[in-house]
Amino acid sequence: MSTLIYGIVNSLIFLLIAVGFTLVYGVSRLPNFAHGALYILTGFMTWVFLNTLGLPYALSIVLSIIITALVGAVIYRFIFIRVRGMEASEIIASFAIGLAIMEGLRRGFAGQFAIPEFIDEMVVIFGVPIHMQRLIIIGVALVVVAFLWIFTHYTKIGLALRAIAQHERAAMMLGIDSDLTAIVSLALGSAVAGVAAVAILPLGLITVDTGYNVLTYAIAVSIVGGLGSWTGAVIGAFVLGFGQILTARFIGPQWQMVVVFGAIIVVLLVRPSGLFGKQKELEERV
Numbered sequence: 001m002s003t004l005i006y007g008i009v010n011s012l013i014f015l016l017i018a019v020g021f022t023l024v025y026g027v028s029r030l031p032n033f034a035h036g037a038l039y040i041l042t043g044f045m046t047w048v049f050l051n052t053l054g055l056p057y058a059l060s061i062v063l064s065i066i067i068t069a070l071v072g073a074v075i076y077r078f079i080f081i082r083v084r085g086m087e088a089s090e091i092i093a094s095f096a097i098g099l100a101i102m103e104g105l106r107r108g109f110a111g112q113f114a115i116p117e118f119i120d121e122m123v124v125i126f127g128v129p130i131h132m133q134r135l136i137i138i139g140v141a142l143v144v145v146a147f148l149w150i151f152t153h154y155t156k157i158g159l160a161l162r163a164i165a166q167h168e169r170a171a172m173m174l175g176i177d178s179d180l181t182a183i184v185s186l187a188l189g190s191a192v193a194g195v196a197a198v199a200i201l202p203l204g205l206i207t208v209d210t211g212y213n214v215l216t217y218a219i220a221v222s223i224v225g226g227l228g229s230w231t232g233a234v235i236g237a238f239v240l241g242f243g244q245i246l247t248a249r250f251i252g253p254q255w256q257m258v259v260v261f262g263a264i265i266v267v268l269l270v271r272p273s274g275l276f277g278k279q280k281e282l283e284e285r286v
Contacts, residue, residue, distance in 0.1 A: 011241025
């Protein structure tokens with residue numbers, strides 16, 4: 001039972017981390033390698049607003065998420081828009097931005113930082129003790145996924161995002177602005193990364209290295225599930241989430257990252273497009 005409960009929590013942590021990355025790539029085909037930097041930037045801003053400026057915790061969280069969304073939009077408007085369509089340049093530019101943000105934070109913040117848990121209590125579920133913050137993560141993940149599904153299916157902007165994702169040229173012929181939808185997707189994906197940060201970071205310390213780990217997890221989930229696939233992101237998150245928990249339980253916690261990289265290698269060898277990806281397989285390309 002403990003493996004099941006903590007496997008679900010770990011899987012939803014992976015999903016929260018990866019869903020923003022998947023959203024951006026699914027809509028604009030931009031591999032946002034600054035995703036981990038935006039995640040950790042939200043954590044540091046929340047800490048600054050809360051401890052340096054003395055703002056209420058809830059207000060600190062809201063302001064941090066809004067600023068992170070604006071940063072994502074600005075990154076596209078002034079940088080990504082100039083390299084969009086050039087795959088190598090997109091990767092280099094986004095990784096350089098993420099590197100600049102994270103290493104800048106490393107220079108500006110020395111020491112250990114943490115933001116408080118929402119509810120500092122333990123509960124017992126089916127005989128398994130679990131912290132309330134982990135249950136909050138489950139709730140946040142479900143709300144985020146439900147919100148994104150409703151937003152992309154029942155709002156005009158969301159339908160425009162889906163149209164661009166399905167067939168960009170046809171959508172543009174109908175008057176949908178590709179760059180505007182890309183800005184919206186990057187802002188929304190950045191905001192989701194921020195939501196993930198404020199939900200997950202209370203479980204540990206805020207460190208720059210966490211940003212690199214988050215980027216690795218987001219890429220791993222997307223590769224395993226299939227780049228740009230929502231269903232694939234969910235399945236990939238549960239494969240990696242339960243894989244890590246089972247590895248920690250039966251082999252050792254030091255092997256958890258090996259599972260992530262191993263899954264990437266196996267999927268790329270067996271099914272390069274991912275479990276639910278739609279990219280061309282090797283035999284179709286040659």
